[in-house]
Amino acid sequence: MSVLVYTESENGKLKKAALEVASYAKAVADAIGGNVTAVSINSDNNDDLANYGVHKSLEVSDEKLQKFNADAYAEVITQAAKKVDAKVVVISQSANAKYLAPLLSINLNAAYASNVVDVPKTDNEFTVERTAFTNKAFNHTSLSTDVKILGLSNNAFGLKESKAEMTKEDFSAELGDDHFKINVESVDKNTDKVSIADAEVVVSGGRGLKDPKNWGMIEDLADVLGAATACSKPVSDMGWRPHSEHVGQTGKPVASNLYIAIGISGAIQHLAGISASKTKVVINTDDEAPFFKAADYGIVGDAFEVVPKLIEKLKDFKANNA
Amino acid sequence: MKILVCISHVPDTTSKINFTENDTKFDTNGVQFVINPNDEFGLTRAMWFKEKQGATVDVVTVGDKSTEPTIRKALAIGADSAIRVDAEPLDGFQVAKELAKVAQDGSYDLIIAGRESIDYNGGMVPGMLAKLIGANFINTCVSLEVEDDKATAVREIDGGKETLTANLPLVIGGQKGLVEESDLKIPNMRGIMMARKKPLKVVEPVAETPLTKAEKFEKPAPKGEVKLVDADNIDELIDLLHNEAKAI
Ligand SMILES: Cc1cc2nc3c(=O)[nH]c(=O)nc-3n(C[C@H](O)[C@H](O)[C@H](O)COP(=O)(O)OP(=O)(O)OC[C@H]3O[C@@H](n4cnc5c(N)ncnc54)[C@H](O)[C@@H]3O)c2cc1C
Ligand SMILES: Nc1ncnc2c1ncn2[C@@H]1O[C@H](COP(=O)(O)O)[C@@H](O)[C@H]1O
Numbered sequence: 001m002s003v004l005v006y007t008e009s010e011n012g013k014l015k016k017a018a019l020e021v022a023s024y025a026k027a028v029a030d031a032i033g034g035n036v037t038a039v040s041i042n043s044d045n046n047d048d049l050a051n052y053g054v055h056k057s058l059e060v061s062d063e064k065l066q067k068f069n070a071d072a073y074a075e076v077i078t079q080a081a082k083k084v085d086a087k088v089v090v091i092s093q094s095a096n097a098k099y100l101a102p103l104l105s106i107n108l109n110a111a112y113a114s115n116v117v118d119v120p121k122t123d124n125e126f127t128v129e130r131t132a133f134t135n136k137a138f139n140h141t142s143l144s145t146d147v148k149i150l151g152l153s154n155n156a157f158g159l160k161e162s163k164a165e166m167t168k169e170d171f172s173a174e175l176g177d178d179h180f181k182i183n184v185e186s187v188d189k190n191t192d193k194v195s196i197a198d199a200e201v202v203v204s205g206g207r208g209l210k211d212p213k214n215w216g217m218i219e220d221l222a223d224v225l226g227a228a229t230a231c232s233k234p235v236s237d238m239g240w241r242p243h244s245e246h247v248g249q250t251g252k253p254v255a256s257n258l259y260i261a262i263g264i265s266g267a268i269q270h271l272a273g274i275s276a277s278k279t280k281v282v283i284n285t286d287d288e289a290p291f292f293k294a295a296d297y298g299i300v301g302d303a304f305e306v307v308p309k310l311i312e313k314l315k316d317f318k319a320n321n322a
Numbered sequence: 323m324k325i326l327v328c329i330s331h332v333p334d335t336t337s338k339i340n341f342t343e344n345d346t347k348f349d350t351n352g353v354q355f356v357i358n359p360n361d362e363f364g365l366t367r368a369m370w371f372k373e374k375q376g377a378t379v380d381v382v383t384v385g386d387k388s389t390e391p392t393i394r395k396a397l398a399i400g401a402d403s404a405i406r407v408d409a410e411p412l413d414g415f416q417v418a419k420e421l422a423k424v425a426q427d428g429s430y431d432l433i434i435a436g437r438e439s440i441d442y443n444g445g446m447v448p449g450m451l452a453k454l455i456g457a458n459f460i461n462t463c464v465s466l467e468v469e470d471d472k473a474t475a476v477r478e479i480d481g482g483k484e485t486l487t488a489n490l491p492l493v494i495g496g497q498k499g500l501v502e503e504s505d506l507k508i509p510n511m512r513g514i515m516m517a518r519k520k521p522l523k524v525v526e527p528v529a530e531t532p533l534t535k536a537e538k539f540e541k542p543a544p545k546g547e548v549k550l551v552d553a554d555n556i557d558e559l560i561d562l563l564h565n566e567a568k569a570i
Contacts, residue, residue: 068479070461071459095480099449102414102452103450111533111534112533113534114445125537127537132441133339133440133442137539137541139536140536140537142535144533144535183488184484184485185474185486189479195481195482196480198481225570237503243498243499244478250440251498258569258570278567279567281563292548293548296546296567297549297563297567299550299556305553310556310559313556317570321564
């Protein structure tokens with residue numbers, strides 16, 4: 001029995017989510033019995049995986065895989081899963097992982113559960129808990145195939161250290177032209193900003209900020225916190241902010257540690273997308289705004305007064321706690 | 323160009339989510355069903371291909387008779403004909419198998435599906451379908467152009483975008499961005515009248531066995547009261563975030 005985990009890297013460095021899926025894979029291996037093997041693609045150094053319970057690291061380095069290609073990456077993971085006879089394959093829920101997962105599922109003849117938030121129950125059936133209805137509910141799903149794929153929701157399990165003796169092995173998958181039928185013409189990635197998907201903290205602004213010119217303070221607050229910026233749907237519809245920042249049921253889901261909502265009323269579609277975040281703070285002039293029912297902490301007040309003060313205080317706090 | 327738009331029939335985003343039969347089934351009582359928002363963007367993009375490039379557009383849903391008003395709406399928006407596979411959708415794999423049969427029978431050049439359906443949030447049907455029929459697949463697609471048999475698409479990635487090209491046949495997982503929200507088509511009276519005369523074909527399922535089963539649903543535990551902090555006491559907020567929530 002073995003668990004295979006796909007540990008993602010970016011520019012040769014393991015992503016933080018890779019350590020989280022490794023931690024989770026270790027817990028799955030403990031539940032079903034067996035060891036964890038990781039497979040990584042063009043990652044320069046996988047030593048850290050040994051701290052999160054990985055027993056063996058299969059390391060692929062291939063020039064052709066420099067750019068992400070769902071079909072080719074799915075094929076690499078497929079061949080790795082077959083090599084170690086994996087019973088469970090664990091992936092993250094990054095945009096790339098979600099893209100390749102259904103392809104992997106058909107390749108391996110394996111049931112796939114997405115948005116998984118907990119370690120499987122294996123009493124008689126193999127069941128996982130996952131979110132459904134855009135976080136308005138949870139759903140227990142059983143998987144009936146021999147091999148199973150689990151997509152772990154971002155931040156749902158956290159990092160759990162567990163030292164292992166890890167061996168490394170070069171692994172090369174056989175790939176044909178068939179796996180490269182989609183061409184990546186150009187990548188336009190904002191590298192000096194954290195993305196909403198990877199962020200620990202997200203600072204989000206709504207229509208209450210009244211004008212795109214007022215986003216300076218949102219960005220300043222995000223800078224102090226090392227946060228990603230986000231917005232409500234009308235804000236992106238009006239072109240105040242890019243569509244890629246729209247969060248909610250019809251936008252991006254947010255599963256950060258901290259979500260700060262400024263001038264956002266808290267409509268059901270907005271809350272659905274951010275409810276997986278651990279701690280939620282709302283700043284709003286209207287104490288009846290529905291967001292106060294969903295938040296952990298709230299300030300009833302004018303963003304234009306509260307946010308600049310918060311930035312100053314946080315700077316002091318960061319200076320003292322550095 | 324022959325286009326197939328896959329439509330899932332989902333509860334409206336404002337719906338209250340409740341469950342019945344011992345929390346094993348979604349409670350449809352009083353719930354308004356709509357075209358899955360991601361599919362609505364795709365359908366409108368398909369209408370653009372129809373108007374500008376003379377494409378034909380069929381829509382398909384896998385579902386029982388109760389889904390018919392939803393696909394009729396797609397016909398009213400302008401699709402040429404509709405197919406309903408008469409089966410209860412049980413999991414992504416089973417739905418993908420049903421759609422694969424429809425896709426192969428109709429030899430479509432372009433299949434437009436959504437990034438995910440907002441009810442089950444599987445995010446798996448379009449990719450599985452593509453793999454099953456040997457078509458190319460592009461997910462989280464926010465822009466799509468087709469010239470002869472070549473597609474150029476923009477895909478949303480974490481923290482940015484990527485431009486891709488691929489040959490047809492192609493399946494996409496689409497979302498907002500494919501068209502602007504303000505360009506979404508709303509059926510007008512003429513469209514609704516015409517939709518009544520358009521073909522809606524009901525086909526028998528291939529009856530594939532699903533690989534997963536939704537055993538039980540649960541609602542999140544009710545939230546505790548919000549802790550209010552005075553606007554003049556930001557230090558308290560920072561203290562709570564640091565010491566209590568351990569979030570900073
Ligand atoms: C099908 C559908 C899907 C949708 N999907 C989404 C989605 O994915 N994401 C999403 O966000 N929305 C979505 N919506 C829209 C949603 O219903 C709300 O309209 C939207 O979230 C409201 O955005 P908002 O809170 O920024 O604006 P508003 O509701 O206008 O709220 C502005 C808030 O700012 C406060 N305010 C005003 N001035 C100040 C000030 N000086 N300081 C502090 N606070 C102030 C006000 O009290 C108010 O609460 C969807 C709607 C539909 C119909
Ligand atoms: N029952 C269904 N009938 C037709 N298309 C579907 C069905 N379920 C899902 N789809 C398509 O697959 C997409 C992704 O759905 P899912 O994988 O369920 O999240 C949807 O946006 C639809 O385009």
